[in-house]
Each structure stands twice: as C-alpha cells, then as structure tokens.
Amino acid sequence: MKALAAIVVTVVAVVLLARFETEPPRTLNPNSALEPVRTPRALARPASTPAPDRSSGEGERSFLGPAMTTPFSAIQVRGFFTGRRLTGVETVLLTGDGPHTEALNARAEPILRESVLEAGSADVDVVSGATSTSRIWLDSLQGAIDQARRGR
Amino acid sequence: MGMPVTAHVRDAAFAPGDLDAAFEWLREVDALFSTYRPGSEVSRLDAGTLALADADPLVREVLARCEALREETRGAFDARASGALDPSGLVKGWALDRAAALVDAESLCLDGGGDLVLRGGPWRVGIRHPLLSDRLAAVLELREGAVATSGTYERGEHILDPRTGHPPRGVLSVTVTGPELATADAYATSAFAMGRKGPAWTAGLDKHEAMTILTGGRVLGTPGFPLAAAAAAA
Numbered sequence: 001m002k003a004l005a006a007i008v009v010t011v012v013a014v015v016l017l018a019r020f021e022t023e024p025p026r027t028l029n030p031n032s033a034l035e036p037v038r039t040p041r042a043l044a045r046p047a048s049t050p051a052p053d054r055s056s057g058e059g060e061r062s063f064l065g066p067a068m069t070t071p072f073s074a075i076q077v078r079g080f081f082t083g084r085r086l087t088g089v090e091t092v093l094l095t096g097d098g099p100h101t102e103a104l105n106a107r108a109e110p111i112l113r114e115s116v117l118e119a120g121s122a123d124v125d126v127v128s129g130a131t132s133t134s135r136i137w138l139d140s141l142q143g144a145i146d147q148a149r150r151g152r
Numbered sequence: 153m154g155m156p157v158t159a160h161v162r163d164a165a166f167a168p169g170d171l172d173a174a175f176e177w178l179r180e181v182d183a184l185f186s187t188y189r190p191g192s193e194v195s196r197l198d199a200g201t202l203a204l205a206d207a208d209p210l211v212r213e214v215l216a217r218c219e220a221l222r223e224e225t226r227g228a229f230d231a232r233a234s235g236a237l238d239p240s241g242l243v244k245g246w247a248l249d250r251a252a253a254l255v256d257a258e259s260l261c262l263d264g265g266g267d268l269v270l271r272g273g274p275w276r277v278g279i280r281h282p283l284l285s286d287r288l289a290a291v292l293e294l295r296e297g298a299v300a301t302s303g304t305y306e307r308g309e310h311i312l313d314p315r316t317g318h319p320p321r322g323v324l325s326v327t328v329t330g331p332e333l334a335t336a337d338a339y340a341t342s343a344f345a346m347g348r349k350g351p352a353w354t355a356g357l358d359k360h361e362a363m364t365i366l367t368g369g370r371v372l373g374t375p376g377f378p379l380a381a382a383a384a385a386a
Contacts, residue, residue, distance in 0.1 A: 110355030113377075117369040119287040122278060122380075126160060127288070129266040129280030130303035130325055 155244070155265035157251075162259035162272065174251040174262075181247040184208055187238050198237040214239050214246060221338050225353075228342040233314035245300060245337030269333050271296040276380060282324035282365050289365060290327075293380035298333035302326050302340035303365075314345065322348045322367050329378055330360035 157178060159171055186192045193211045196202035204212065218231040218239045231239040244264060252262045252269040259272030268277065273295035281287040282303055292299065303325025326343045330336040339360055343350035351372040354362035361377040373379075 110352040124276045124278035127278040
C-alpha cells in the first residue's frame with residue numbers, strides 16, 4: 001500500500017511539474033541601465049511593448065499585479081507608471097526554490113525596438129563600421145568629413 | 153595593429169606630438185600580441201615555446217579576459233576559434249582603450265578601423281550602411297564611451313561562429329555601445345556570431361546597448377541605444 005502511495009505521489013509531482021513548464025507567468029526584463037532616448041520618427045517606429053523610461057519618480061505611481069502561483073513559487077509584478085506610461089517593472093518573488101525561479105527569469109522576453117533599415121546621409125563626426133578588406137572606404141569617407149569640416 | 157588608427161581631438165591647445173605616447177603603446181601591443189609575428193608572445197605561447205607563467209602580465213590579463221568572455225558568451229567569443237590562439241578580437245579594443253587614456257585631451261575620438269573610443273562629446277557617430285557603402289544606417293549621439301561594429305560587408309570575409317564553424321545566417325551587422333571598447337567590441341563580435349539569436353542576447357546585457365541589422369532590412373535595437381535626436385536624412 002505504501003509503495004502504491006509513493007508511486008501516486010511521484011506521478012502527481014510529475015504532472016504538476018509539467019504544468020509549470022508549459023504555463024509560466026510572463027515577466028518583462030528591462031535593461032536596468034536604460035536612459036531615456038528620443039527616437040527620431042525617420043529611424044524607428046514604436047515597438048509593441050512600451051519602452052521603459054526612467055523618470056525622476058515625481059508623479060510616478062506603482063501598481064501591483066495579481067499574484068501568480070505555481071506549485072513551486074509565487075510572484076507578483078509591480079509596474080511603475082508616469083501617467084499611463086509604463087516606466088519600470090519590478091518582479092517580486094514571494095516564494096520558490098532556486099532552480100525554478102531562475103527558469104522563470106530566463107523566460108523573460110527581451111525588449112527590442114524594431115525598425116526598418118534606412119539609408120541616409122547626415123552630418124557626422126566619424127563613422128563606425130566593421131573592418132573591411134577595403135579599409136580605404138573608411139579612410140576616404142573620413143577624408144570627406146574632414147574636408148567638409150574645413151569648408152565650414 | 154594592421155588597421156588605420158585616427159585621432160580626432162577638439163582641445164584647442166593640442167599638438168600632434170601629444171599623440172606619441174598613444175601610438176608608441178600601440179606599437180608595443182603589436183609586438184606582444186600580433187599573430188603575424190612569430191616572435192610575439194602570443195605566437196610563442198601558441199607554439200609552446202613560452203610558458204604562460206613567463207608571459208608579460210598584459211598578455212596574461214588579456215588571455216584571462218578572453219576566457220571570461222568565452223564563458224559569458226557561451227562560446228560565441230573564443231580566442232581559440234580558429235584552432236590557433238588568437239585573442240585579437242579583444243586586443244584591438246583593449247589596446248585602443250589604453251591608447252585613449254594616454255592622450256592628454258579632454259575631447260577625443262579615437263578611431264581604430266571603425267571601432268571608437270570617445271570622450272568629451274557630444275560626438276555624432278554614423279553607422280555605416282551594410283549594403284550601400286556611401287550611406288549611413290543610423291546616426292548616434294553620445295558624450296563618451298565606446299562604439300564597436302561587427303559584420304561582414306564583402307564576400308570572402310567571414311566571422312565564423314566558433315560553435316558551428318560556419319558564418320552566422322541572417323545578420324548583416326551589429327553595433328554595440330558601452331563604457332569601454334574592449335568589452336563592447338567583444339560583445340559585438342559575439343552577438344554577430346550568434347546570428348538571429350544575437351538581438352535577444354544583446355537585450356540582456358548590462359551597461360551595453362546594441363543595434364542589429366538583419367538581412368531583409370529589419371533592424372532590432374535595444375531601447376537605450378543612443379540614436380541621435382535629429383536625424384538629418386538627405
């Protein structure tokens with residue numbers, strides 16, 4: 001009887017584990033070093049995810065999302081807002097053992113801005129590019145920039 | 153170093169001779185690290201005629217950083233990728249960081265083959281368009297820091313993913329900005345080698361921003377990538 005109970009417990013644990021793996025709560029994982037950047041319309045269109053904008057905190061309010069629980073851990077996400085704009089995210093881990101909470105953070109989606117490749121020309125001081133076999137390209141462009149400078 | 157190095161200095165009281173220390177340093181780096189010189193310490197380490205314990209502390213420092221990067225990038229950055237020991241992916245940026253520190257100027261842009269060390273800006277930096285060589289894909293504006301771009305613009309030149317031995321698919325170039333060029337350059341090379349998985353990896357980097365140009369004209373940038381506020385597209 002004890003052996004059967006042990007098998008039942010194991011099966012239940014495996015089922016719960018499987019459910020955890022397939023339905024993890026979603027978190028945002030913003031780069032904490034972000035500074036506010038104004039993106040020119042010509043070079044970008046807004047991403048579907050609002051970009052975090054670290055303001056001074058004045059007028060900033062925060063809201064705590066619902067607690068999401070799994071058999072192994074529970075989390076709550078706090079969102080910081082200035083007006084209706086999401087300015088920050090904090091994930092609060094309520095319980096949970098190490099490996100599963102690490103797996104949770106590993107699923108966090110990267111925040112990236114998507115845009116279309118533009119081909120422009122602009123007044124710049126210097127050009128960054130991958131080193132190429134014909135380095136004379138960069139030298140030549142630098143020469144043109146320097147001439148433009150002197151011409152002003 | 154095998155690449156052109158240009159210094160742009162805005163300080164009014166600056167003489168070309170003030171660059172001598174920086175360029176002397178770059179020559180020393182070449183003597184220690186060049187894989188094209190059989191007598192360099194890196195070449196001798198690789199040949200087994202020099203023990204690591206006897207190598208210059210600078211060489212040991214660079215090799216230790218290479219190893220740390222290999223772990224951090226899960227093999228995308230690997231000083232032994234080509235079989236022989238070749239830390240030049242880190243050495244270039246590392247050497248330019250130190251060269252910039254040897255220039256006594258408040259406002260400086262040091263340009264080593266398209267990878268930049270900047271201070272005392274603002275500096276407006278164009279990112280070369282990967283397909284149209286006379287155009288720019290983006291304009292950055294930053295006061296200080298490093299800008300590194302990795303990519304292949306021309307056939308016959310490849311960065312190989314050390315894990316597959318093949319060029320990465322689907323990516324034209326990656327530009328990374330950060331506090332110093334050594335790491336920014338290594339991150340750019342690593343992200344490029346990761347191919348289409350690179351952008352997600354760059355989004356998780358601390359203190360670094362990135363812009364990846366994919367084939368098909370799609371651009372994925374981290375939200376803090378320092379694009380200039382006013383792009384004067386012609």
